[in-house]
Amino acid sequence: MVASPDREQVTTYPQWWPAVQRPAIEFAPTPLRLIAGALPEGLQGTLYRNGPGRMERSGQSTGHWFDGDGAVLAVRFGRSGDRPQATATYRMVQTAGYQAEEAADRWLFANYGQLAPKPWWERVGRDLKNAANTSVLALGDRLLALWEGGWPHAMDLDDLSTIGLDSLGGALQPGETFAAHYKIDPQTGEVYNFGILPGPQPKLMLWRFDRTGKLQRKRALKIPSVSLIHDCVLAGRYWVFCAPPIALDLLPALLNVQCFSDALRWQADRPTQIWLIDRDSLERVATIEAPAWFQWHFGNGWENPDGTLSITLARYWDFATNQHLKEVARGQITTPAQAQFVEIHLDPQGQRFLGDRLLFDRHCDFPTVAASEVGQPSRYSYLSTHRPGFDDPEQFKQEQFGTIARHDAQTGQITYAAIPEGCYPSEPLLVPDPAGDGRSGWILSVIYDGRSDQGEVWIWPSDRLEADPIARLALPHPVNLGFHGTWVPA
Numbered sequence: 361m362v363a364s365p366d367r368e369q370v371t372t373y374p375q376w377w378p379a380v381q382r383p384a385i386e387f388a389p390t391p392l393r394l395i396a397g398a399l400p401e402g403l404q405g406t407l408y409r410n411g412p413g414r415m416e417r418s419g420q421s422t423g424h425w426f427d428g429d430g431a432v433l434a435v436r437f438g439r440s441g442d443r444p445q446a447t448a449t450y451r452m453v454q455t456a457g458y459q460a461e462e463a464a465d466r467w468l469f470a471n472y473g474q475l476a477p478k479p480w481w482e483r484v485g486r487d488l489k490n491a492a493n494t495s496v497l498a499l500g501d502r503l504l505a506l507w508e509g510g511w512p513h514a515m516d517l518d519d520l521s522t523i524g525l526d527s528l529g530g531a532l533q534p535g536e537t538f539a540a541h542y543k544i545d546p547q548t549g550e551v552y553n554f555g556i557l558p559g560p561q562p563k564l565m566l567w568r569f570d571r572t573g574k575l576q577r578k579r580a581l582k583i584p585s586v587s588l589i590h591d592c593v594l595a596g597r598y599w600v601f602c603a604p605p606i607a608l609d610l611l612p613a614l615l616n617v618q619c620f621s622d623a624l625r626w627q628a629d630r631p632t633q634i635w636l637i638d639r640d641s642l643e644r645v646a647t648i649e650a651p652a653w654f655q656w657h658f659g660n661g662w663e664n665p666d667g668t669l670s671i672t673l674a675r676y677w678d679f680a681t682n683q684h685l686k687e688v689a690r691g692q693i694t695t696p697a698q699a700q701f702v703e704i705h706l707d708p709q710g711q712r713f714l715g716d717r718l719l720f721d722r723h724c725d726f727p728t729v730a731a732s733e734v735g736q737p738s739r740y741s742y743l744s745t746h747r748p749g750f751d752d753p754e755q756f757k758q759e760q761f762g763t764i765a766r767h768d769a770q771t772g773q774i775t776y777a778a779i780p781e782g783c784y785p786s787e788p789l790l791v792p793d794p795a796g797d798g799r800s801g802w803i804l805s806v807i808y809d810g811r812s813d814q815g816e817v818w819i820w821p822s823d824r825l826e827a828d829p830i831a832r833l834a835l836p837h838p839v840n841l842g843f844h845g846t847w848v849p850a
């Protein structure tokens with residue numbers, strides 16, 4: 361824990377706190393020092409990651425962890441002479457809102473978890489700032505910094521300079537939102553993404569692009585109410601959405617007396633609605649009702665030989681996770697929230713929820729699979745979770761995930777990475793070995809070491825996660841805890 365003087369008492373903060381609260385320390389392209397091991401010869405390309413980099417101004421924290429302005433990290437793995445060399449860059453996304461607040465040195469705008477700091481009658485159109493902080497998508501000649509409440513921001517793939525809001529060649533219309541959790545078909549390279557249009561007649565917007573970013577199809581589906589749909593999943597021929605039983609209190613939200621996060625109500629007596637979309641036509645072909653749960657993230661989905669669907673996800677039994685993540689913004693967490701990794705089973709023909717299966721019963725999230733297995737059966741899932749032996753739910757409340765793990769769907773076995781206490785790994789991403797079959801390679805994670813206040817990049821062979829990393833690289837400055845990333849091969 362870190363002690364920090366408060367007005368009247370000494371408050372202790374968790375070890376991860378500097379990597380949330382401190383404004384991102386940007387850095388220009390910097391060759392990374394190898395601390396241990398050796399870089400694999402085949403690891404050639406760039407890891408991009410996004411997350412909140414500005415959580416406090418003039419002593420005021422944001423309302424929610426999701427409100428921090430986006431900061432993007434690029435770690436490029438190339439060569440220097442005949443030796444592998446990694447170089448990293450870290451940049452704030454220069455959104456118009458970020459620039460205005462930088463100039464004013466105070467918060468000016470509303471966001472997911474905060475209202476604009478002015479009388480409610482002066483709050484026009486919610487004064488929403490695009491935080492550009494959730495994920496990244498490399499599309500054509502640019503990197504898109506994604507945020508689910510608005511358009512993406514384009515950045516330069518090399519130096520991470522911000523180009524500006526990007527409509528994807530006119531595919532996005534003013535007012536439309538573009539989610540942070542796109543999916544890419546590994547065979548065709550097609551990019552699927554969605555957005556929610558709130559209002560009296562809410563809609564689920566659907567887009568499919570080719571691998572270069574050219575729009576193939578766009579469709580607007582009427583949905584019964586606004587829910588919080590953060591992620592989606594491909595499963596064989598289907599594109600699947602799970603709408604948790606969350607209602608938006610429209611009036612206080614429209615009157616700008618409640619921020620979006622506070623206007624969301626968990627309704628435990630209502631079902632989760634599952635929508636199956638035909639991936640070709642983008643038509644809804646089935647609606648399935650299931651027990652009430654909430655998920656931020658899916659792992660993967662696939663069609664079974666009997667025509668049923670299997671989908672993996674990190675499942676919460678309620679929406680307390682939203683409050684938990686809100687409290688991250690102040691470094692003092694009192695609300696517990698735990699997810700389990702589960703597989704649900706659906707019957708598209710009979711439009712029935714067939715049940716679920718517990719895969720991993722410890723708190724976890726950020727499930728990922730090999731990009732080559734998206735929408736198809738996948739043996740291994742990689743997750744963020746707590747270290748083995750760290751089992752006290754009271755301690756969970758204050759702690760960020762302390763390790764990453766691999767789940768083997770064939771054996772049910774869990775393999776943990778050995779990450780010391782006080783270190784915080786990012787979402788694990790599998791980078792395929794170009795000499796392999798696409799399912800194996802290396803696991804990359806950006807580590808914040810709260811013991812020494814340093815940032816590192818750790819690399820493990822995907823089949824030896826339990827062993828020491830084969831390479832550890834020192835970042836010039838620690839990088840803030842973030843959300844999602846992507847890999848772009850050289």
Ligand SMILES: [Fe+2]
Binds near residue numbers: 540541656657844
């Ligand atoms: Fe996410």
